[in-house]
Amino acid sequence: xxxxxxxxxxxxxxxxxxxxxxxxxxxxxxxxxxxxxxxxxxxxxxxxxxxxxxxxxxxxxxxxxxxxxxxxxxxxxxxxxxxxxxxxxxxxxxxxxxxxxxxxxxxxxxxxxxxxxxxxxxxxxxxxxxxxxxxxxxxxxxxxxxxxxxxxxxxxxxxxxxxxxxxxxxxxxxxxxxxxxxxxxxxxxxxxxxxxxxxxxxxxxxxxxxxxxxxxxxxxxxxxxxxxxxxxxxxxxxxxxxxxxxxxxxxxxxxxxxxxxxxxxxxxxxxxxxxxxxxxxxxxxxxxxxxxxxxxxxxxxxxxxxxxxxxxxx
Numbered sequence: 001x002x003x004x005x006x007x008x009x010x011x012x013x014x015x016x017x018x019x020x021x022x023x024x025x026x027x028x029x030x031x032x033x034x035x036x037x038x039x040x041x042x043x044x045x046x047x048x049x050x051x052x053x054x055x056x057x058x059x060x061x062x063x064x065x066x067x068x069x070x071x072x073x074x075x076x077x078x079x080x081x082x083x084x085x086x087x088x089x090x091x092x093x094x095x096x097x098x099x100x101x102x103x104x105x106x107x108x109x110x111x112x113x114x115x116x117x118x119x120x121x122x123x124x125x126x127x128x129x130x131x132x133x134x135x136x137x138x139x140x141x142x143x144x145x146x147x148x149x150x151x152x153x154x155x156x157x158x159x160x161x162x163x164x165x166x167x168x169x170x171x172x173x174x175x176x177x178x179x180x181x182x183x184x185x186x187x188x189x190x191x192x193x194x195x196x197x198x199x200x201x202x203x204x205x206x207x208x209x210x211x212x213x214x215x216x217x218x219x220x221x222x223x224x225x226x227x228x229x230x231x232x233x234x235x236x237x238x239x240x241x242x243x244x245x246x247x248x249x250x251x252x253x254x255x256x257x258x259x260x261x262x263x264x265x266x267x268x269x270x271x272x273x274x275x276x277x278x279x280x281x282x283x284x285x286x287x288x289x290x291x292x293x294x295x296x297x298x299x300x301x302x303x304x305x306x307x308x309x310x311x312x313x314x
Contacts, residue, residue: 005040006070006074007074008033008035009035009037009040009048010074011069012056013048019034046060047060048062048067049175050063058232075281079281084286091121092122093123094123094180095122095145096141096144097124097125097147097150097291098127098128098137098146099127100130100149100205102201102250103149103274104126106231106250107250107295108126110297115291122287127142130202131151131152131269132204134146135155135199138155138279144284145278146158146277147163147275147295149205149274150206150208152275155277157280159307160277161304163296166207166272166276167249167266167269169249170188171246171261172238172260174261175258178196182261187269188263190214190218193244193268194215194221196223196243197225198244199224199237199246200224200234201234201247204229206225210271210272211246212269235260238260239259246265246269248272249264276299280308
């Protein structure tokens with residue numbers, strides 16, 4: 001039994017049993033992957049995968065039973081490697097951060113700047129995606145830290161710690177009726193907002209659920225004419241006159257967005273919580289703790305370790 005065999009089996013499941021993709025991911029040949037899988041099956045005395053000819057089609061019942069063990073073995077091997085690196089390569093290494101577009105664009109830059117200043121020997125790798133993709137990168141061991149507003153609490157394998165609360169803002173061109181009304185001191189209502197086409201985030205992104213909930217509870221129609229993953233795209237189409245935008249308030253910069261007006265919408269939509277997540281069973285190198293505290297000051301090493309201890313992680 002060896003780790004290459006275990007990696008071949010794990011990748012086969014992750015890549016929907018496509019051995020061509022597995023071979024590419026592991027930088028080997030397809031026959032080599034097939035051989036590694038067969039050798040481990042022979043050693044264990046079971047078939048891990050169902051087959052149609054030479055093609056893998058799914059996990060057998062024994063395969064479904066042993067897969068979590070394989071995942072655990074590979075995870076612990078990675079933890080061992082990181083633990084050794086903490087002593088052999090103090091202060092040097094790679095930090096892989098997965099974040100949604102809004103977090104990467106607006107929340108992360110100050111923390112990345114400060115962290116780079118104090119850890120010049122750490123190479124940062126930033127992955128962007130949906131909240132579900134952020135979670136998957138963590139679960140697959142391809143990211144050390146995940147940052148998103150929604151979804152991270154839905155995975156029991158992750159510890160999702162609260163970082164900060166934020167609210168939404170309504171953005172319009174400067175000559176829009178809502179902008180003029182706000183300048184005159186009129187308070188924006190959902191009823192008034194519902195009279196305009198809306199440009200906002202895709203479902204599952206950046207507090208979109210709270211926007212939908214507010215309109216639904218008020219019995220109003222939410223006329224979304226365009227949905228996007230990040231605020232810069234939303235602002236572009238608001239500027240073109242496609243509709244009124246609803247974005248995270250942090251995404252509006254008074255200097256950069258002088259051609260747009262922003263109206264505080266915290267009274268219309270529920271607050272949102274940005275969370276930082278790590279795998280429950282992951283070994284966190286010293287500089288990972290440092291980055292977490294740089295991004296969210298209250299999340300000290302002691303706080304993170306206490307959360308991991310409560311979850312049963314040593």
